[in-house]
Amino acid sequence: MKMGRVLVLLGVNALVAILSPLDAAIVQNSQTVTTSQKLEDTDEKRVSIEFSAGRLAIRSIDEGLLYRLKLRYKKDYFKPVTDLSGNRLHLGVERIRKGFSGISNWNSSGGGNEFDLELTREVPMDLHINFGAGSAELDLGGLALTGLEFNTGASESRIKVSAPNREQILKAQFNVGAADFQLEQLGNLNAEDIEINAGMGSFEISLDGSWQRDALISIDMGVGSLELHVPEDLGFQLLKNSFLTSLDGVRNLVKDGNAYYSLNWDEADRNVTVDLDGAVGSVTVRLIR
Amino acid sequence: MNRSRVHIGLFAIGFGFLLLPLTLSAQDRQIITKQITIGNSVAELSLEFTGDGRLNVRFDDGVVQVDGQVAGRIDPGDRLEVAWRLLLEGVVTLEDGPLAERLLAWSAPEGLAAEVDSIAQEIEQALQGALESVDTQAQNEQVEVSVSIETDGDVVGLLERIPEQESEIRNRIRVELREEIREEIREEIREGVRWIARSSGDSLGVGGNVFLGLFGLIGNLLLIAVLSLMGGVLVKLGGGHVDTIAETAHRSPGRSALVGLGGTLLLMPVWLLGFVGLLISIIGIPLAIAWLPLFWLLVSMAFITGFVSVARSAGEWVADSGFRWTDRIQKSNAIHTVFVGLFVLLSGFLIADVISILPFSGFLTGVLILIGCVVTVAASQIGFGAVLLTMAGRRRVSRYTQNDTGVADQEADSPREVNTDEDG
Numbered sequence: 264m265k266m267g268r269v270l271v272l273l274g275v276n277a278l279v280a281i282l283s284p285l286d287a288a289i290v291q292n293s294q295t296v297t298t299s300q301k302l303e304d305t306d307e308k309r310v311s312i313e314f315s316a317g318r319l320a321i322r323s324i325d326e327g328l329l330y331r332l333k334l335r336y337k338k339d340y341f342k343p344v345t346d347l348s349g350n351r352l353h354l355g356v357e358r359i360r361k362g363f364s365g366i367s368n369w370n371s372s373g374g375g376n377e378f379d380l381e382l383t384r385e386v387p388m389d390l391h392i393n394f395g396a397g398s399a400e401l402d403l404g405g406l407a408l409t410g411l412e413f414n415t416g417a418s419e420s421r422i423k424v425s426a427p428n429r430e431q432i433l434k435a436q437f438n439v440g441a442a443d444f445q446l447e448q449l450g451n452l453n454a455e456d457i458e459i460n461a462g463m464g465s466f467e468i469s470l471d472g473s474w475q476r477d478a479l480i481s482i483d484m485g486v487g488s489l490e491l492h493v494p495e496d497l498g499f500q501l502l503k504n505s506f507l508t509s510l511d512g513v514r515n516l517v518k519d520g521n522a523y524y525s526l527n528w529d530e531a532d533r534n535v536t537v538d539l540d541g542a543v544g545s546v547t548v549r550l551i552r
Numbered sequence: 553m554n555r556s557r558v559h560i561g562l563f564a565i566g567f568g569f570l571l572l573p574l575t576l577s578a579q580d581r582q583i584i585t586k587q588i589t590i591g592n593s594v595a596e597l598s599l600e601f602t603g604d605g606r607l608n609v610r611f612d613d614g615v616v617q618v619d620g621q622v623a624g625r626i627d628p629g630d631r632l633e634v635a636w637r638l639l640l641e642g643v644v645t646l647e648d649g650p651l652a653e654r655l656l657a658w659s660a661p662e663g664l665a666a667e668v669d670s671i672a673q674e675i676e677q678a679l680q681g682a683l684e685s686v687d688t689q690a691q692n693e694q695v696e697v698s699v700s701i702e703t704d705g706d707v708v709g710l711l712e713r714i715p716e717q718e719s720e721i722r723n724r725i726r727v728e729l730r731e732e733i734r735e736e737i738r739e740e741i742r743e744g745v746r747w748i749a750r751s752s753g754d755s756l757g758v759g760g761n762v763f764l765g766l767f768g769l770i771g772n773l774l775l776i777a778v779l780s781l782m783g784g785v786l787v788k789l790g791g792g793h794v795d796t797i798a799e800t801a802h803r804s805p806g807r808s809a810l811v812g813l814g815g816t817l818l819l820m821p822v823w824l825l826g827f828v829g830l831l832i833s834i835i836g837i838p839l840a841i842a843w844l845p846l847f848w849l850l851v852s853m854a855f856i857t858g859f860v861s862v863a864r865s866a867g868e869w870v871a872d873s874g875f876r877w878t879d880r881i882q883k884s885n886a887i888h889t890v891f892v893g894l895f896v897l898l899s900g901f902l903i904a905d906v907i908s909i910l911p912f913s914g915f916l917t918g919v920l921i922l923i924g925c926v927v928t929v930a931a932s933q934i935g936f937g938a939v940l941l942t943m944a945g946r947r948r949v950s951r952y953t954q955n956d957t958g959v960a961d962q963e964a965d966s967p968r969e970v971n972t973d974e975d976g
Contacts, residue, residue, distance in 0.1 A: 294591030297644045301584040
């Protein structure tokens with residue numbers, strides 16, 4: 264089932280790539296919207312972001328604004344959505360016309376769709392991001408996140424948490440179809456339960472950052488390679504339940520059945536367990552200082 | 553005396569306190585939402601203030617709107633529009649005070665045409681009204697309370713002007729609505745005509761049918777020519793292999809069709825399993841990447857080879873049929889036989905193209921196209937099956953024949969001699 268979904272995504276990606284040259288004429292119809300909303304209160308908000316394809320960037324802002332969004336899109340295919348109703352903030356683009364042309368040129372010379380969002384650090388937020396395809400560069404450092412869900416289809420996504428989260432997340436979820444996916448400084452996310460569902464591609468997860476509590480990271484991977492970067496001072500446990508997955512870099516870990524422990528597991532201040540359920544691919548564990 | 557001074561002082565303080573909230577609330581007015589839209593034809597500024605105040609100035613393809621009302625029309629790219637776009641680009645990163653300051657400081661370029669200049673003035677007034685009201689509104693509110701009693705005439709004058717403005721606004725809305733509705737109807741009609749032109753050749757009349765029919769006919773003839781050339785090349789290069797495939801398709805069409813159908817159904821699983829199998833081994837990963845397109849390339853080649861082989865068989869069958877005109881077909885010439893075979897296999901489409909030129913021939917054309925599709929799919933499946941059975945022509949297929957007693961005997965196909973010089 265998962266495999267089928269991944270293949271469909273791959274197919275769509277390939278089709279989009281093939282169709283991209285046809286799109287040059289439509290680039291002329293791109294439109295840029297810059298919008299900002301003044302910060303009026305600090306009540307918790309549910310923030311949902313929808314962006315079908317292009318270049319997505321999210322980072323924090325500290326200028327008395329709730330958000331500032333710079334959006335470039337093809338006006339023939341999309342219309343911008345900026346809606347703040349009560350404690351729900353919805354930002355994105357809504358499709359008004361079918362066809363691949365509207366989404367197919369994100370990788371052509373700078374003329375593609377762009378979604379550049381800055382979010383306040385002052386407001387606690389439950390952040391939901393739905394991103395179809397393209398490239399994503401997210402720095403969630405400094406935001407006050409109470410929840411996080413990131414869904415992407417076929418993309419090259421890099422999510423960094425450059426500074427500790429000001430709030431605590433009970434569960435963070437990353438659903439990735441076919442992607443080149445990087446997750447950096449995960450410790451700063453301040454989440455105790457992190458779920459990563461990955462279909463196909465290359466996945467790199469760095470467990471550096473400041474861990475406030477023990478955490479469980481569940482990774483469900485279809486086909487691909489997974490690289491785990493583990494700080495030496497972090498208590499680390501890998502539970503591997505996989506079908507055809509090779510495992511490298513575990514010389515410094517102690518094996519116990521399907522589990523691999525770091526030598527400092529009992530003494531470490533914080534322990535992180537990675538529960539890996541993979542079908543086909545390779546897993547590499549690298550210890551970092 | 554002192555007492556009365558104290559009273560006056562207290563009254564002044566009290567009055568001051570009464571005015572304080574009014575003044576503060578006015579000064580608190582802030583820009584809460586800013587939206588700037590810049591596109592090829594659009595340059596728009598939207599502001600929302602505390603207390604539901606709004607400002608919207610939009611240049612859209614030459615039409616200038618202020619707060620939703622058309623202020624006038626300019627030529628796209630006019631100096632006023634250029635200046636407006638420069639202003640918007642300059643304030644994209646500004647908020648609050650600096651934003652208001654920059655917008656208030658803006659003035660339209662000098663020397664504009666009278667009509668454009670009036671639009672510019674309207675924009676400037678709208679900016680002033682929306683942004684300066686933060687301070688002036690408070691003063692006006694205070695002044696209005698005291699002055700309105702003394703200057704009754706002004707208030708009456710103001711009230712008298714309201715119906716005039718209302719009627720002006722009504723007229724403007726009526727004109728705009730009429731324009732919009734007209735434009736929408738025009739666009740609907742244009743879209744309808746386009747749709748009809750796209751979806752139905754019949755509606756274009758006999759001339760359109762002739763054009764479409766001839767276009768289809770030429771396309772199919774070109775396809776036959778290209779496939780014939782490919783067939784000729786395949787026979788020349790593949791020689792005996794193509795012969796073996798053609799022979800298998802000719803002798804065992806049912807079996808070939810079944811194998812072809814089964815093979816077609818198994819294409820996707822084989823492709824996936826091959827990919828996963830290669831992915832498991834580290835050395836196989838680069839091969840797995842190549843496998844994805846290569847597999848379909850090979851499948852396409854197999855289908856084309858099979859189809860051409862079936863066409864060759866069909867061509868040879870026509871050559872052997874004994875009709876007068878078939879004498880001219882050179883069986884030894886692969887291009888000849890493949891061309892004739894393709895002509896036969898695709899005859900449904902060719903006749904459909906010719907028939908479609910005639911008026912009211914939609915049904916017959918449809919039937920012929922259906923026949924063409926069935927024949928093409930059957931030939932493809934038989935050809936593909938024959939390619940699989942013979943392992944691309946490298947293996948001769950044993951066949952079963954029934955002898956006179958009804959017992960099935962296995963009979964190995966004898967290798968067929970290929971004599972390209974048969975007919976000179």
